[in-house]
Amino acid sequence: MAEKKPEHLYLVDGSGFIFRAYHALPPLTRHDGLPVNAVMGFCNMLFKLLRDLDDNERPTHLAVIFDAGRKTFRNEIYPDYKAHRPPAPEDLVPQFPLIRDAVKAFNVEAIESDGYEADDIIATYATEAEKKGFEVSIVSSDKDLMQLITDNITLYDSMKNKEIGVEQVIEKFGHGPDKVIEIQALAGDSADNVPGVPGIGVKTAAQLLDEYGTLDELLERAGEIKQPKRREKLLENADLARISRDLVTLKRDVPDLPDLDSFKVRDIDPDTALPFLEEMEFRSLQTKILSFMGNSDPTASTQPAEPGPGDESYECVTDIKALKKWITMAERSRQVAVDTETTSLDAMRAKLVGVSLSVESGKACYIPLGHVSDTDGELDLGDGTAPEQIDLKEALDLLKPLLENPAVLKIGQNIKYDYLILAKHDIHIHPLDDTMLMSYALDAGRNGHGMDELSELHLGYKPIPFKEVCGTGKKQITFDKVPLDKATDYAAEDADITGRLQRILKPRLVQEHMVTVYETLERPMVPVLANMEKEGILADRQVLNRLSNDFAERLAVLEKDIHKLAGKEFNIASPKQLGEILFDEMGLEGGKKSKTGAWGTGADVLEKLAMDGHELPERVLDWRQLAKLKSTYTDALQEQIDPVTGRIHTSYSLAATTTGRLSSNDPNLQNIPIRTEEGRKIRQAFVPKEGHKFLAADYSQIELRLLAHVAEMDSLKQAFNDGIDIHALTASEVFGVPIEGMDPIVRRRAKAINFGIIYGISAFGLARQLGISKGEAKDYIDAYFVKFPGIRHYMEETKEFCRKHGYVQTVFGRKCHISSINDKNGARRAFGERAAINAPLQGSAADIIRRAMIRMPGALEEAGLQAKMLLQVHDELVFEVPEGEVEKTIPVVRKIMEGAALPAVEISVPLIVDCGVGDNWDQAH
DNA sequence: TAAGTCACG
DNA sequence: GACGTACGTGACTTAT
Structure with missing residues (x-):
């Protein structure tokens, strides 16, 4: 019962x-x-x-x-x-x-x-x-x-x-x-x-x-x-x-x-709800309510309203005649939303399974091209043969002229992915629009930019979840095994939604003055990054493998030592177990934190313990370093070598950060070790191909230079113009010591202050970084403010602007939204304020290197050079250059990078690029 | 899936 | 002696 x-x-x-x-x-x-x-x-x-x-x-x-x-x-x-x-x-x-x-x-x-x-x-x-x-x-x-x-x-x-x-x-x-x-x-x-x-x-x-x-x-x-x-x-x-x-x-x-x-819940009355929504012009909500009532009340009235996605029946295109019809429609309407379905999220590994097109709201089709029968499904009633579909090559031959037609705009959501997939079939999709990048230009920091989120946000519609089509976990299947009817619902809907989003976001670019940002800093990055990803970078598997073995041996020794020191065996990788050994059983000094009640065992804590002469934490630090290098780099990178190209192909996200920076994933090539001797060995595994050298070009102190520019700090500008060591200058100003013969420790402190300024300094943060008292840190900061007037004004003005508008801007007009700036929680607000100070600096630097990257392929080609741009690491670009062209390539690269802000913005200090050449990535520095 | 840790700029 | 802290990321591991 x-x-x-x-x-x-x-x-x-x-x-x-x-x-x-x-x-x-x-x-x-x-x-x-x-x-x-x-x-x-x-x-x-x-x-x-x-x-x-x-x-x-x-x-x-x-x-x-x-x-x-x-x-x-x-x-x-x-x-x-x-x-x-x-x-x-x-x-x-x-x-x-x-x-x-x-x-x-x-x-x-x-x-x-x-x-x-x-x-x-x-x-x-x-x-x-x-x-x-x-x-x-x-x-x-x-x-x-x-x-x-x-x-x-x-x-x-x-x-x-x-x-x-x-x-x-x-x-x-x-x-x-x-x-x-x-x-x-x-x-x-x-x-x-x-x-x-x-x-x-x-x-x-x-x-x-x-x-x-x-x-x-x-x-x-x-x-x-x-x-x-x-x-x-x-x-x-x-x-x-x-x-x-x-x-x-x-x-x-x-x-x-x-x-x-x-208060008893009553059904929504369409005769009151719909006219109200009509008056407010909430079309998509009308549709949602109609379909909601349609489910619970079959007699619901049928008010006219623009249909939303979700209640469409999309066409599955399986013959040439139908395909030609869709291509003609796309050509007539001069723009078409495009989406590709594949077997993997990793574009380099993915196989094309189908293409969907949408020419207007609610009108979309799916063209299956690589579907097979689901043979490992539990109860396959089919005869195991692939479903009826157009031949892949035949279809692509028909689609290629459309996708390359300069008069037809191709709209995608994260179209870099589709660009890469189609490039494998020798289709160079152009011209293009990307709804993800529009959203990023408009709303970075405000919301995510994935399609599902954008759809819910702007269309009020929750798309069919991928896992509903392909399942999840162990039972997950690849898209080529999805039955055509289900595949059509899902795939065509994606194209439909993408088209709808473009019709909402594109006008907003105009209204909110983000057209230039979108068209000069976002859209042109798509082909540039796609080509870098496709190029990949060579990593020497033998070197990585040897390092893995070396690390493994040393880890085993350390593990024994650690267990002996602890008096028992435990999992060193478990912070929980380690904390209990260190603080409960051995009774060392240390504090609880992180509100979960767990012991803190971060490197800073262990270092302190090691300083006090404890051996176990010291060994754990060594163990952790090696374990990290092995699992994240030497082991994982070997797995990432593409069996076909023999190279590693990262994927760059254009819309992942709040500031305009890129991020790199699968694998992340923006955090390859460099700071320690052991770590650099991993960098040495990255090598140029036969007959080539690596050229690494990085902006020197770009964020500090931008600080001098935006905060109009005359003495700082002067120093950059004169080519003075900037940390030494800061030291001499703040601590009153001469630049000549400066104590490196003093310079180190000044360097930390300079970084602190960029991060929206706090006495607490600086104190922690330098291991000094908060009071002392505060004195440094005060001294800095006295010696560099203008900085304070910049900080206050930036915060004020952000409080008022909810965003800050880079020198090129990119907006970074910071919603926590007006949070009533003091800590979150302070966080927002520091982010507001940092974002224009980090973001402007990001914009500058984007501009350089966009111009780079053309400049190299124009100079008749073969150099290929392989990697971007925020302020650094890595090129693979034919040995004989190195000397000619350097000035071209340098000129593009140093002049990247022009002509849009004239930065009032010179931008300086340092170049290094070598036979591996470490050497090139 | 969250939390902890650590690699980078 | 209120908060809880330097800015921006991604990957791996354990623990839930």
């Missing part, structure tokens, strides 16, 4: 929803300019809540609770309550009434009550419902609501899909929900302007309550507290604490509220 499920009440914190919706979406307007981004986000979130929860969690009752106005009974207790809240943004204000309409349009109750906050109403209903045996989910991430949590009442963050229950509260506050009020009364809350007791934070508050039990008890016996400052503050501010308690205590008896029964 099934037990009857309890009623489940969802209480949505309306204001929280509104602000999250508003901040999650870029400014969107209706055709007449009415801002509607918050309304749209709100509707999507509400609809998601109604639709996405599975049956166990489906609400039986649901209401959205709003704040009625700014004045509540709390202002009578404490006039400054929430007084520091800035007014709502201008373009949000007109959306408040629209959102109330939206709730009604979804046939959901909206509740508010004069004189009370939404939180009080939520508290009242939650308490009542729990008494009646309901489960209650409060949809909010506001920590003020944590006091309500019980076994039956949880907080639910619908965006992160996270639940906060009793356990999570204990984690955060060190006490259960029953003590949350008292902790908040002591610690206060800057966001709501609840004063609390100055100088007391959550940690201290929790500790005090541990000791005294209750707030009243604590205040009464405050005189007994040992720490004088703390005692005084508590005695002095006892009243403030009591007032704070009244402020944070939620009322659970708000009068005259509608009955709980009225």
Whole structure:
């Protein structure tokens, strides 16, 4: 017998929803300019809540609770309550009434009550419902609501899909929900302007309550507290604490509220919902709701609306005539969304399986080319022969003119991948557009740029998951084994979505002035990187193999030593076990951290222990270094050698970082060791092919040079113009020592300060880096600010700009969004501020090397040189150069790199490129 | 899948 | 004596 499920009440914190919706979406307007981004986000979130929860969690009752106005009974207790809240943004204000309409349009109750906050109403209903045996989910991430949590009442963050229950509260506050009020009364809350007791934070508050039990008890016996400052503050501010308690205590008896029964979930009424969405111009949401109702209510009305992906029937093209028809359509429309399906995510290893095309929204096809029958499927009823499809070569011969037709734009999502796949079949796809790169140019740092995420974000549609088609884990199959009907649904949908995304993102490039960034820094990188990836780099397998064996032997010796020193065998690679040996069993000094309660065993900790003369940590450090080199490099790189080309082909991500840098993966060739002697041996395994040399060209101090430029620091600019050793200069300014005959230790400190400045310096960080006290670090920083005026101004101005706009820019106009800049959590905000200072420097440097890379192939060709660009490592380019051309290649490379900012931007200090030549990558430095 | 550690600029 | 810290990445290992 099934037990009857309890009623489940969802209480949505309306204001929280509104602000999250508003901040999650870029400014969107209706055709007449009415801002509607918050309304749209709100509707999507509400609809998601109604639709996405599975049956166990489906609400039986649901209401959205709003704040009625700014004045509540709390202002009578404490006039400054929430007084520091800035007014709502201008373009949000007109959306408040629209959102109330939206709730009604979804046939959901909206509740508010004069004189009370939404939180009080939520508290009242939650308490009542729990008494009646309901489960209650409060949809909010506001920590003020944590006091309500019980076994039956949880907080639910619908965006992160996270639940906060009793356990999570204990984690955060060190006490259960029953003590949350008292902790908040002591610690206060800057966001709501609840004063609390100055100088007391959550940690201290929790500790005090541990000791005294209750707030009243604590205040009464405050005189007994040992720490004088703390005692005084508590005695002095006892009243403030009591007032704070009244402020944070939620009322659970708000009068005259509608009955709980009225919250029973009702079906969405199409006659109210659709006209509202029509008025707001939310087309894709209309479609979603129609299809949602279509599932639950077959009599649902059929309002006209643009169909979204998901309810299309796409064409599977299996004969020449149909293929020709699609090619003609694509040529007529002058642009076509293209997607290739293959057997692997790794373009170098992948085999082409099919191509999909889309010419307009909802109109897409899939052309299977390499499908086979799924022979290892459990019950194969077919006869084991491949399904009917057009011959690969015949199809590609027809597609090639279209894909290379200069008058037809090919649109892809991460089209570098398709570019590489097609290049294997001698198709050089051109011209092209990439929705991933458009999204990156517009929204770097704001959201990811994968297709599924973009689709959900911009189209409100969740694409068919890949794993639904190919399975997952052990049962995963390659795409060529997917039956054609399923493959068509999935593949054609991808092309359809890509086309739809382009029609949304491309106009935004114009509106948000990102066309130049996209067209000069993003799109042209596609063929450049694709060719570098295709070229690959030679690695000597024998050298790697010998190193692996060497490391293995030494690891075995170390392992024995370590186990002997520990007095028992254990897994050295396990930080957990190591921590227990070191600190529990051997009783060495060390501190817990990382809030999971685990012992810290990082290199810095072990180094300290080694300094104190302990042998075991010293050996562990050696072991770790070798283990790292072996597993990540000498072993793994051998596996990565392509059996066909004999070379290693990395893949560069163009849209992975927030700053504009590239990233390298499978394998990562941007973190090959160089800093230690052992590590450099790995670099020596990378060699040029027969008759060639490596040329490594790297920008010298590019980020510091850019700092001098953007912060207009005259003395720094002067130094770069004069070619002075910049760290020595900093040392002489900050520490007042002459540059001549400088102590290398002093220079090292200055170098750390310079790096610190680029990273958005903090005394703590510098102190940790240099192993000095925070006070001393602060003195250095102050001295730096005195000697280099202008830097401070730059930092303040940058932060201010970022706070205001939510992003910072490189000198070429690339935007880096930093959402944490206005976070109410101080630590996260500080993080955002440092990122804001760093991003224009790191990002401008990234832009400069991109510009150089884009020009490089043409410049080499024009000079009649054979050199091939193989790798990029942020400020370095590695080339493979025919031995006889080295001397001619260097000046060409140098000229392109040093002049890369021009003509767009004239950097006010020279950009200097150092070149090295060698028979392996290490030697070339 | 998360956390810890460590390789790079 | 509030927070929790240098900026940006990716890969490997253990533990859940």
